[in-house]
Amino acid sequence: MKVVAEISIIPMGKGPSVSKYVKKAIEVLKKYNLKVVPNAMGTVVEGxxxxxxxxYKEAHLKVLEDVDRVVSQLKIDHRKDKENSIERKLKAIEVE
Amino acid sequence: MKVVAEISIIPMGKGPSVSKYVKKAIEVLKKYNLKVVPNAMGTVVEGxxxxxxxxYKEAHLKVLEDVDRVVSQLKIDHRKDKENSIERKLKAIEVE
Amino acid sequence: MKVVAEISIIPMGKGPSVSKYVKKAIEVLKKYNLKVVPNAMGTVVEGxxxxxxxxYKEAHLKVLEDVDRVVSQLKIDHRKDKENSIERKLKAIEVE
Amino acid sequence: MKVVAEISIIPMGKGPSVSKYVKKAIEVLKKYNLKVVPNAMGTVVEGxxxxxxxxYKEAHLKVLEDVDRVVSQLKIDHRKDKENSIERKLKAIEVE
Incomplete structure (x- = not known):
């Protein structure tokens, strides 16, 4: 049963610009059997x-290789009553 | 100075399917002077x-009109060192 | 009608130790007509x-005075069917 | 190396009162080798x-046994430069 989730990882203490760390995290997510859709505040995954x-765990640890402190967040939307997918959720709110 | 933020609003107690409430919340956000980009786990805004x-406050209260309980979240990314925008953030992680 | 909420503010780019900024944010929250209960991952407020x-807005801006980038989060639990309070919520899960 | 984290689990579709499900989740967390400190908006753990x-995974699945949809969140604070603990974090912000 698939879930839809959002992952965000904040590297602390390396200055305000952190996109290079975030990019590494997204690369990790893409190695897995997941649909991976980055947005401006996090990355939505389905699987x-x-x-x-x-x-999530590997992406979190990957960012921690380069920085002294990481605050990461995983938010999971899990339902049993019907199939859950990024596409279905976007369709339900009429986002093309 | 613009910020990039993500808003998510969870209506509780009305069954597992809540897209009609979420749609109303997104309609509220669109009335404001904001860039509004819904994703499968929340809505990214810039302004x-x-x-x-x-x-955020009006969208939260809008959903609460229809349900007895709402848990909502606002996450704001605010920086002073350079202009912050959805486009810049996506470019920095090389999402087209 | 009171709400229960949690506020967390992450100052970025000032090294991994950020408690002095977090302390300032909590001081701001205490100026308001709120019950303020810090925990190890954020601060619960009631009001x-x-x-x-x-x-929340003033605490967010206070931390931004000292750092170049802040990622903050506000999560609000708002219900209409019964009075909402920190005390009631803790009692409901039998935390003394 | 210990981390400090916060877990929150929202059961959807079972009415606005959900403390009985939350209590089961906290019971699951307590079976693990963790320090478990519930607050009014989530549960802080250390381990x-x-x-x-x-x-987190078992608590999430436990709540999903009873309801059709769960939205859960795990937020992890992980640092390498010094020992991380609930006690140290509270001391740093001068909460007794």
């Missing part, structure tokens, strides 16, 4: 729960 | 800090 | 919706 | 990264 959690 | 906060 | 939002 | 993630 099996275990795959999402493993990808 | 002045006060405009973002006012829009 | 009127407008008061919570005003306090 | 090894893998332990935190496993506990």
């Amino acid at each position: 099996e729960l275990d795959e999402v959690i493993k990808a | 002045e800090l006060d405009e973002v906060i006012k829009a | 009127e919706l407008d008061e919570v939002i005003k306090a | 090894e990264l893998d332990e935190v993630i496993k506990a």
Whole structure:
């Protein structure tokens, strides 16, 4: 059963510009069996729960290789009553 | 000085399907002087800090008209060292 | 009608240790007509919706005085069916 | 290396009162080798990264047993430059 989730990872203490770290995190997410859709505040992913959690953990640790402190967030939307997907959710709110 | 933010609003107690409430919230956000970009887990907005906060508050209250309980989240990315925009942030992580 | 909310403010680019900025933010929150309960990951507040939002905005801007970039989060739990308070919520989950 | 994290789990579609589900989630967290400190908006935990993630996943799935949809959040604060703990973090912001 697929879940839709959002991952955001904030590297602290390396100055205000952190996109190079964020890019590495997104590269990690793309190695997994997930649909990966970055936005301006985080990255939405779709896939099996275990795959999402493993990808999140590796992305978090990847960013921590380069910086002393990371605050990361994983938000999971998980439903049993119907199939959950990025496409279905966007269609439901009429975003093309 | 513009900020980039993400808003998500969860209506509780009305069953698992809540897109009709979320759609109303997005309509509210669009009335404001903001760039509004919905994704599968929330809505990214760009605009002045006060405009973002006012829009968030009205969207939150709009959803609360229809349900007994709402849990909403506002996350603001605010920087002084350079201009902040959805476009710049996506370019920095090389999302077209 | 009171809401219960959680505020967290992350100052970026000033090194991994940021407690002095967080302390200033909490001082700001305490000036408002709110119950203020810091925890290890954020600060829970209780009060009127407008008061919570005003306090959050001032705390966010206070931290931004000292750093180039701030990522802050406001999460509001708002219900109409019964009185909402920190005390009631903790009692409901049997935390003394 | 210990991390400090916050877990919040929102059961959707079962009415506005959800404390009985939240209580079950907290019981799950307590089975793990973690310090567990509930607050009014979530539960702060302290422990090894893998332990935190496993506990979060089980608590998420536990709540999903009883409801059709769950939106959960895990926020991890992970630092390498010094020991991270709930006690140290509270001391740094001068909360007794």
